[in-house]
Amino acid sequence: MSRFVLDAQGIGISFGGLKAVQSLTLQIPPRALHGLIGPNGAGKTTAFNLLTGVYQTQTGTIAVDGQATHGLPPHDIAKAGLSRTFQNIRLFSELSVLDNVRMGSHLRGRHGLWHTLLRTPRFVAQEIAMQARAMDLLTVFGLQDLAEEQAKNLPYGSQRRLEICRALATEPKVLLLDEPAAGLNPQETKDLARTIHRVRDEFQLAILLIEHDMGLVMEICERITVLDYGVTIAEGEPAQIQTNPKVIAAYLGEPTPDDAASGVATPTTAHGA
């Protein structure tokens, strides 16, 4: 049994000649908050797709909570305890908010056709439980009053929260958040930071986060992995990452002798606050 709840060793994938991700190693202990950053096109989302089985890793191994998941289809990986949100929100937009969250708990239930058609006690109890659990989850995120609304009618910020809520309904051990702050205003981003902390503490899970908002990443992540052109260029605590010359070069370009003389800025992208 590994002491890491998510243990990916040397995973990678090439598309033709393009090495999108190369020998990426991510080891995340239980209840950790880990950041995955890098310039646009660095391969962050590809890394997520490898971990969740959307793409099959061509090298290395992945284990979720001690169970090997490389080579498994996405639904089995979800069952092993890995859940995710998407960079461009992917809710079931025509379904109600409640149905979106109930869908998340589908994989923890049993769905025999005869039980469904005959409404056996097992089926009825499961439906009641799914609904109760979904409502409790929605309440945690303050969405309970919108339960009957179609997901597409929610404001953007609520849709982001609903996506996290749906991911949590799968009872994950590791939650992958793909740019959760994208499109949020500064106040919403602050709320999000609190939400992420609360989710980690209340649901006792590890969180792996892709994010471009450096303020948010540096504030909440305990460790950070930096990708550039598919290669891991740094890993460490936020303070180390901020002063790592390779990271600064990746974000701001190679320093000229002048820059080096005048000292370099920390890689804080503008986030308009």
Added chain:
Amino acid sequence: MKSLVDYIQAVPARQALRLDVVLLPWLACLVVALLVHFGAPLVVNDYWVNVLRRIGVFVVAAVSLNIVNGFTGQFSMGHAGFMAIGGYIAGGTTYYGSLYLHGSVNAPEFLTQGVTLMLTGLILGGILAAAFGYLVGLPSLRLRGDYLAIVTLGFGEIIRVMLELTGKQLYEASEVQGRLLPALASFPLNGPVGFERIPGYASLFWIYLLVAITALVAFRIKQSSSGRAFLSIREDEIASRAMGINLTKYKIRAFTLAAFFGGIAGGLLAHTGVNPSPTDAAFQRSFEIIIMVVLGGLGSISGAVLAAIILIALPELLRGFAEFRLIVYAVLLITMMLVRPQGLFGVREIWDIARRKPARRGASGRAT
């Protein structure tokens, strides 16, 4: 937060065992069938009783196709193929079964051997159609949209051609009795001419019993976690997979279920005095059913029912316009698609539309 299993264990047993929920709807199916069977002839003449039988058959077909095209969002254009399989199997069971057992097609009818043979045939036809549904579902794992439509279209055409190649029908009991299996080896389904003389055992009672059962099954699926899995596949396959939905299992389940009830619909049609013929498997018939599903609203069961009623009854009602009736029919359809492209009810049901509007106003009132 507690896991789903904990939540399930917290549900009291008396809430979980709902005998009324388990039994009453099936009894309601029986009541509906009896009401239509004995009520309709009091209200309408024989001609319209026949139209009602045809309506019932197509309601079953449309509601079942809705499971694939409406719930799961997989565009299948081969439903007529499944109907034809069901029709020939059920018709063949009744026809050759009667010849074999009674020496004549006119076996004793109600609730006796003849009807028993029909019911056996319906189930056999449904099962064989479901097996084909399973096979047709397999490509849906890799194909979507237009490509899946073409494959399913091709399936219907394959069935049509295969039916045209079947052997001559046997009319004498002596050709069947004592040598049933060798006689059936040539698939004596009468090739391009069409299978004849199947007794019309599908009375209003049997047709509307199956209409009610099909609708009940579709509702119970729609209002269950499996049904929501179907809908989630339609909404977004990638998100659906990430939420742990086994796409393979659910797509194939949708195709198999739809094909089973499609086969039943075909079997019923074969027992309404309409000879099954190979062209029944052709795409015109599939289109007819797709139009019903789209008109009713993809995913709406009551919509599919209503659309099937309208689209079968309308040409009959328009007989007064004589040669213009097909034009009127087409214009109505085009108008409909322009005014309500999402179909009559979208994904919702008739009663949702009445109920949900005030509820939504209330919800937005709270939010602002």
